[in-house]
Amino acid sequence: MDKNNKIPFQEDNYTHNIERNGERTLDRRGFMKTLVGAAGLFAVSSLPWGAVAAKELMGLSDKGYPKKKIADVSKVAIGDSVNFSFPGEHDSALLIRLSENKYVAYQNACTHLRCPVFWVKEKGEMICPCHHGKFDAQTGEPTVGPPRRPLPEIKVKVENGTIYAVGVKRYEA
Template structure:
């Protein structure tokens, strides 16, 4: 290589600094830091506004401003459940498992039988007189549905019952007080 070629190989082919030669080109830097931040704040605002309807629905549901109405459903004939026994039934929907327990001659309690800790099924122990969750050794009081042992912190949702024409009917689900 001759001396002229060596000199041209180490030279920038135009009169600008090599690090800043592209800054002033048309539309090269249309999204700078300030524009990017404006875009992000705008996107966050659109997201916040778009979630407002779902937030109000969730708030109404959680605060109990709108009470749900359930249809009455026959659980069992009174003669089919002996004192101290329990039967499983579906209420309020066909996939919602519940447990009816006959405590006395005219005393019945029913709860949704999904543990309030991790939704494991809850079973009635006639010998111990309590409802048990075998997954994490949760224990619930049969009179109130409140947890008495284990990791559950909330009571089981109680199902409202009524007796009519020799049968027991489920008429609703009580909301949590806590």
């Protein structure tokens, strides 16, 4: 071979560059060890949150809600509705007085795409205008349109002429 075609290392030495200037400090094996270690650390660190979520989903934690005043009975006529927030400040809800002593309340975000749900007194229907969904006011069950799950029900209680929200009914599949 001439000078330009000369091989710069011995042909039988296939590991000539392993230690050259730290260029192989993280090889494939090292990378895989790091990757498996990071995945293991992530899995172990997420276990406590998984236990909390499982406890919540299985209903083992009995969540207490503060009693919140919605309206006075004298201010809500039969067939009327009242918008309020429950359980949090940003959780909008809807109370409907169906008869003399029957009150129902639901979170008013449609279970399809979370659009607001409105009470149409003249038709006696709860309507989601986004995709023409309708819900039964007695049960919160969807009757028309794309929603498949009922609206989350809010438990109400009447005491001394005042209507209170006292809890959220768990959704049961």
